[in-house]
Amino acid sequence: MKSLVKPPPPTTVPEFDVHGDVHGSGDHREDLQEMPRVLPQKPSEEDTLLERYDPDKIRETYRDQRRKSVRRWYDITRPLLALFWGRWWDKKRGKEKENEHLRAVQLRETLTHLGPAFIKIGQALSTRPDILQGAYLDELAKLQDQLPPFPNEVAYRFIEEELGAPPEHLFAEISDHPIAAASLGQVYRGKLHSGETVAIKVQRPGLAEQIALDIFLLRGLAVWIQNTFYDSIRTDIVGILDEFAGRLFEEMDYTQEGRNAERFNQLYGQLRNIYVPRIYWDYTHTRVLTMEWITGTKLSSPQRILEQGINASELIDSGIQCSLRQLLEHGFFHADPHPGNLLAMPNGKLAYLDFGMMSEISVQQRYSLINAIVHIVNREFDALAQDYVKLGFLTPEVDLTPIIPALSQVFNNALGASVAELNINSIFEQLSDIMYEYPFRVPAYYALIVRSLLSMEGIAIGVDPDFKVLSAAYPYVAKRLLTDSSPELRESLRDLLLKDGSFRWNRLENLLRNAQNIQDYDLGATLNQAMDFLFSERGEFIRDRIAEELIKVLDQVGYRAVSNFLEQFPLPLPALQSPIAEHSGHPSSQPAGMKTQDMDHLKRIWKLLQDTPGFDAMKLLNAFMQVMNRPETQRLGQRVASGLAQKAIARLVREWLAPDPVESTPTAHRLLPPAT
């Protein structure tokens, strides 16, 4: 790191072309004693063209630049055709496997050589095992970091152009070489005059222009492919490319990245162990981003993390919890969470970097995703097929009959598989086959979600080979089902808890147990939700079940109370028959120790609630009192009372009026039900 507090005087100013080559040399620093005022520059022509992704505007710009387009087209197709030809030749000679690594390296080098747009495409492909295999995935994963840097002078010039003053005036220190050179920019370590250590990200020169031209050419190709092979290509490749390009353009605007970081921090920065660097807006503009420096180890080096004694499993769990909230709660998600963008901090926190590529999914899509998880866990594949319709993968007219068994095969295999086999990667691989075989149209956002999930799983498995993302996700889903009052999730909760008219206590127990340890699980919200749900129109079905259960339970308790009372004060009354025995048709010989399965569940649920952080008996009592005052409860009470009365009368009638097969015996003995 060099100190720039007293820089030497300027000499000549270098000139640059769009490729970042330096013409002329010399030091252009001025000797200013004071902190300069930061004056962002007026946007250039390139800036205005590239304010946001607009395919029509780009087409208009490049339509008349035929020579430029043809030359670039030639540059792109030549190495790619050479690559395809090489692969075809390998296949013909049966050397496909033998040369796989060589071709993969060739692909990586070709994409690197073709520039940022292709590097980004390669990065996206590196998380698509449904498109590429083995060696290719490994090689493309190397694209995620470390590209050749561009000269310091160019970077310093950019800083000056963007921030209105040379770096030596803006910063107290700046590293004399970039500490990382990524696809879109390179990063310097620096220090503000106020003392904070910062990361200064400077964009590659000529980047926007180059990317716009490449996207123009690739989109033309995608439109042609889609129109020509419409029947065999069911994926909306133009849509995917537009989505990708839109995000790439956003990524090139570093002020957008700064805003993303702040929004990310606002939504997820409060989660346990999650850290988001602060943005220094006075030192940030379209092509220069200054943020808090994070000291940490990339998750791409799990071994080094373990060596530092950081609790890696906890770190990964925090990452998974954060990802779940991104995808299923707020819908604003980091679409590029590769291990190079995540740092394990020495204090055990997980820092997110690079907020250039963010994506959003709608509320409806989020609910459908949660429902899909519930249906997978429940093995309800007909409902899962419907989820695909809701998520836009299938049109409503598609016949789901053959798709349901295909889905059931994938997930039954997956859920029945051993821990090592149960990974999202293999599930997605099999789903890709189904999506290819049946008329699925993969929406553009799906690729990003898959990428995000696969990346999450890849990172988790790197640290803990037994990690199961689905299992880690379920507690969060349980929490959402128990606390979210949206009609969609209530519907899912109802489906989960009621089957063929009976209430599945074990599932409720399971949900409560799963949600118990989730950090922001709010037991009070669960109770409120339960009450609201119970007394809503749609809760009527459950109210009926509860009335029945209560009648059963109270009848048993009442029987026991009377029975115990009579044991203390023997009276010449006929024997009371156990309601359980009555219910089951088998009189029990031990009424005092009787239990029902439901009672067991209720007891366990009560225990679970007591053990849940935030349990407060007084709050529960309050809720209970409120419940008691509701007209529905009073109606419920009337039903229970009348149900109990009916049962009691029926029993009395049976006991007293029905002929007794056993002769009168001493009262104390007759308190026991007749032996069978």
Ligand SMILES: Nc1ncnc2c1ncn2[C@@H]1O[C@H](COP(=O)(O)OP(=O)(O)OP(=O)(O)O)[C@@H](O)[C@H]1O
């Ligand atoms: N705040 C920071 N603190 C420490 N190091 C940082 C910080 N920001 C970036 N870096 C380093 O710079 C590298 C590149 O940063 P970043 O990923 O933001 O750049 P990029 O051009 O968007 O890269 P990518 O090709 O991943 O999109 C990171 O992998 C990290 O090593």
